[in-house]
Amino acid sequence: MLFDLPDDDVLYQALLTRDPAYDGFAYVGVSSTGVFCRLTCSARKPKRENVTFFDSIAAALEAGFRPCKRCTPLALPGEQDPLVQDLLAALDAEPERRWSEDDLVARKLDPSTVRRTFKRQFGLTFLEMARLRRLGRGLDRLAAGERVIQAQMEASFASGSGFRAAIARHLGTTPSQVHRRALLRADWLETPIGAMLAVADEHGLHLLEFVDRPALPGELTRLKARTDSEIVMGRTPPLDRIEAELADYFAGRSLHFATPLMEAGSVFTRRVWDALREVPAGETCSYAALAVSVGQPSATRAVARANGANQIAIVIPCHRVIGSDGSLTGYGGGLWRKRWLIEHERRQVVAATHGDAPPVPEAGQASAS
Incomplete structure (x- = not known):
């Protein structure tokens, strides 16, 4: 970039007004759709909390976003190089393909020319773009709840280590x-x-x-x-x-965790997390009861926020908190997992009491209950 982008509030206003001043210099990624667009895109405008702004196409692709088919951010204004048009069309037709320089040669293209052309126009090579598109497909599968191996196969990575390494690069x-x-x-x-x-x-x-x-x-x-x-x-x-x-x-061998935790939160939030760890495995409590246990019975909503701010699942057992009416309430990992964890712990406690360990339930059984 030859200049620094303005702050996100200015860019969001430019998005709302479809200001062409930033065309080619700023792009918006929409988390709810997984695509990135020009600020002039005619699509319905996303909510402010669902957008991230980027100063290059490469940055948007590296963050896992796919190009919008409506505003085609990969296309430059005016007539585009036929080489670029041809390869972008091929990539759209087969986003899961593992492209190589041999594929370019088979299309009677010089790999070094392709590399220079894409690098000059997009800030990354064609093969890098293809890899990021494959990674984006894998991330979509993970977001849909699939196992790592399924996401890896969707992204066309030959090995789990390669996919994990790509995800590591995705962290930035x-x-x-x-x-x-x-x-x-x-x-x-x-x-x-x-x-x-x-x-x-x-x-x-x-x-x-x-x-x-x-x-x-x-x-x-x-x-x-x-x-x-x-x-x-x-x-x-x-x-x-x-x-x-x-x-x-x-x-089912142990419900105890002793790994040291690096907790980050306010004094009140950490008190709530301490209280969560005091809830016995195999039991549940309500937000109201948790508020009473930290000495602030009127702070039910604050307790719920502290519960939701927990970033160390299972070890800090926020899954043990339920509604006052006994219903399952929100859980970042999904209510089916919350039900599974509660039932798993209940079974282990019963087994320990009777000296007979029951089988660990399958995830599919838990989600269907």
Whole structure:
């Protein structure tokens, strides 16, 4: 960029008025649709909380957004290079294809010419664009609740490690950022009810969430800002420990967690989280009862907000909080998982009491109950 973009409020107003002044210099990603557009797009305008602005096509693609078919942000004003038109059409026709330089040669194209042309116009090469489009398809599948291997296959990655590495790049870490900032390590932890993402430093666990949680991207962004860190895929002792404890938890061997936690929240929020850990496994409580336990019986709504702000699922057991009428209430990982976790813990407590461990229920059984 030859200039800095104005703040997001100015850009959002430009989006509402379809101001052409930023055409080619600013793009908007819409989280509710997963696409990115020109600010002049004729589509119905999204809500302010659902948009993210980018200063380049490459940045929008790297964030996992697909180009809008209505405003075609990949097309430049005026006549476009036939080489670019042909390859963009091919990419739209087969977004899951694993393109290579051999494919370009088969189309009687010079890979170096294609590389220079796309780099000059879009800020990234054609092969990089194709990889990001495949990654975007995989992210869509994760958001839809599919397992990592299904998302990996949808994205046409040959190996899980390759897909995870691409997701790591999707987090936004660059070599220059790695050298400038502290690092948090993240890894995928498979569970019977879906993959989880765990983030930790050398001292404790910062985040543990199901990867299909809609709020996860925002949580990662806030975590990086709060800790002035970048997140890369890797391992630390707390990650090894939480993986082992989760394995014991889901196998019914133990409902206890001792992994050190790096909690971030107000004094009141941390009091609520402490109270959550005091709710016995196999039991539930209401928001009102939780408010009483922290000494503020009139603060039910504040307790609910603190419960929702929890970024360390299962270990800080916000799934044990239900409505005063006994109904299941909101849970970031999905109500079916909340039901599964409550039932799983109840069965383990009953088994411990009677000395007979029941089988761990399948995720499909829990979601159907």
